[in-house]
Amino acid sequence: MKKRTKIILILASLPLVFMVLCYYGNYVYITKFWFPKWLKEANERRSILLYKTDHAALLDGCRKLIKESREGKWPEETYDVSFRPHPDSAKLPETILKLNPTVVFIENDRVMIAMSGGLDHFGVHYFSEGFSEAEQKKWGGKKLLDGLWYYDDRYRKATNSEQYIESLRPE
Numbered sequence: 001m002k003k004r005t006k007i008i009l010i011l012a013s014l015p016l017v018f019m020v021l022c023y024y025g026n027y028v029y030i031t032k033f034w035f036p037k038w039l040k041e042a043n044e045r046r047s048i049l050l051y052k053t054d055h056a057a058l059l060d061g062c063r064k065l066i067k068e069s070r071e072g073k074w075p076e077e078t079y080d081v082s083f084r085p086h087p088d089s090a091k092l093p094e095t096i097l098k099l100n101p102t103v104v105f106i107e108n109d110r111v112m113i114a115m116s117g118g119l120d121h122f123g124v125h126y127f128s129e130g131f132s133e134a135e136q137k138k139w140g141g142k143k144l145l146d147g148l149w150y151y152d153d154r155y156r157k158a159t160n161s162e163q164y165i166e167s168l169r170p171e
Contacts, residue, residue: 061093062111062126122152
């Protein structure tokens with residue numbers, strides 16, 4: 001093989017080698033460093049939401065949002081709170097903002113406070129009057145108060161969902 005051909009082959013393969021190294025490097029970084037830290041933080045946020053949040057105050061905040069939504073103050077929309085904040089997200093009730101959610105979905109008769117999305121969904125749903133208990137359970141998972149439900153991908157997948165919830169209790 002000519003020297004010139006070898007140089008061309010080497011130069012042509014460099015982007016592929018670079019891509020493989022980047023992929024493998026990111027995989028190692030994500031699985032060994034980022035994912036465990038992210039999972040620990042997500043579980044701490046679950047624990048706060050389940051055990052350290054004033055659910056009655058949260059319920060009142062959600063009721064206020066629905067009331068104001070029906071009055072036209074809050075259009076049915078997704079309000080991003082943490083990544084690219086919606087201009088009105090800072091006006092959400094303090095009880096909701098204290099949770100540091102990623103987004104808040106406001107509909108005519110339902111509020112969803114998403115604490116995490118993508119790989120690991122969890123948060124709470126508020127349902128105004130008119131939703132049956134079965135319908136609420138379908139959207140939620142664990143009932144916190146009448147109309148306020150905790151939802152969690154891991155809760156739904158757990159073989160013993162109550163044991164899973166108990167495992168999140170702070171020590």
